[in-house]
Amino acid sequence: MSDQPSAISHIEGRALPLRGDELDTDRIMPARFLRAVSFEGLERHLFEDDRAADPGHAFNDPRYAGASILVVNANFGCGSSREHAPQGLVRGGIRAVVGESFSEIFQGNAAMLGLPCFVASHDAVDRLQTLIETTPDVAITADVASGEIAAGTMRIAATLPSALRDGFVSGQWNPTLMLLDRFEEVRGVADRLPYIRGF
């Protein structure tokens, strides 16, 4: 969310295991919380309906309070493009997500907020979730450049799309200034497009 991006080389902290495939952005942030002109306070509504329906939901579990790394399963963040979902996670203190797979729009939105989404195998994610469930205090480090997730003595190989990875490492994960950098070239492309020239 910072306007002056800084390099993100690694994320350290405790983790929160959230099991389930296809956790869509409607579940992460139900639509009624999009009824606002700012993103403030969204962290209070993360998974609000799932948490109400399931007292045992990981986001209700005090053992995971203060966690900064979210560990999820397949196709996390599918559905709506609402940035309110990753905004809620970041505002709730989540600094990295590790999962089996992510929807493209979610992963892109998360990157814009400096929130890396690491991809690891089904088996590795399952082992990591189990470890956290049995030892919630385990210290975890996610290394952006190498993709290695270290949890206690466990080591897991994970990846990030190379452009996003390099952006985090170099501190250039917020692209607006790059996109404005050579604006005359943008004008050049616009001037060549037949539908802008009026055919």
Add this chain to the structure above:
Amino acid sequence: MAATLFSKVWDAHAVRTLPSGQTQLFVGLHLVHEVTTPQAFDMMRQHGWRVAFPERTFATVDHIVPTSSQRRPFLDLMAEEMTTALERNCREAGIKLWAPDNDNQGIVHVIGPELGLTQPGMTIACGDSHTSTHGALGAIAFGIGTSQVRDVLASQCLALDPLKVRRIDISGRLNRGVYAKDVILTIIRRLGVQGGVGFAYEYGGSTIDAMTIDERMTICNMSIEGGARIGYVNPDDTTYAFLRGRRFAPAGDAFDRAVAWWRQMASDRNATYDDHASFDATAIEPTVTWGINPGQSVAVSEPIDADPDDEAFAFMGFRPGQRVSGTRIDVAFIGSCTNGRLSDLEEAARVVRGHHVAPHVKALVVPGSQAVRRAAEARGLHEVFIEAGFEWRGAGCSMCLGMNQDRLEGRQVSASSSNRNFKGRQGSPSGRTLLMSPAMVAAAAIAGEVVDVREMLEAVPA
């Protein structure tokens, strides 16, 4: 060299390769609505940035607007506040806005094509995942988040990685009672809700060739439900005929020059694809979702497959082997960017005419735009619906996502022509959604339970 429409459009809009390796891609048309943009305009103000190409951005209000009365100020104070914020942001930036008091207001993905803003060969972005809809006209169109909306406002560009292209061929003639909605639900059922991640879907084949633009929009609209951020159909004579005479389409000689360029942008005959899938349209039946994602569907005549997703069965109250037909419904919703266009209302009205909504069902028709509503009224469709006991509403997203006052209550079951059956999607955390075609929704509204629309159509002249 032979190329796909995707790569031709990408190359024509590529500004440069960024140091990150991503492409700086020019956005030819930017569409905005009231829900995902106020924060983007605030970020612009904080930086002191000006909107770079205000004439390439168009706005409307759709997500939160009430569809019962659209008189201003709205009784829903937050709807009023968000609409007012968009009005102010557009006024300050010099962006054209179609507000509820304007004849052209409607769901952003309905009005773009309707006004001729959406054209082949364009890149189109909007802070809404169903932007893929516009691919029906041969555009490369995709949903973005609010920070990316800010980037487009500031620079008219995005930083993106290119996608692979999967060609999806659908061949053969659809049977009576089978619609574009059934085709896309069948595609998602087979390829999976995640199968399209990393891909743009190019739809083609004789079934697609024979489809109207409205039908192609239904298909492209739900690409994102299959994980594909982009779905498109190559432009053809159907596309050009659709665009001719529309307000923002080129006119006169310029139209002919446009057609020549649009033809060039279509995929070459011998283009190569990263992947390929084929479907037999003649085998597709009216299809209904039974679960909590759009891939969990079944032909209305078939029993539900075994599925490892216990959560979906528990939430919906179905069992493997059970049929969805016969499921009592509480609400019938016809509308949305998937199926809220004139042809959708015509198909539904064909089923409804001469019948009455079951007494226990709340049924509503929400036209996708004010223009759709006017055109439907000119054909007397509103009378068919109202006489049958449907509510006839103003234009908006309505019960597709439950952001306005139109929401499910408790564990209600909704037969819905919309696009998502996620838990809580239609505004009640425990509400249940069965996705189906508008004709199937109409049939369910009348029967009070899910039925096979083909049985009702037997009594209707073809």
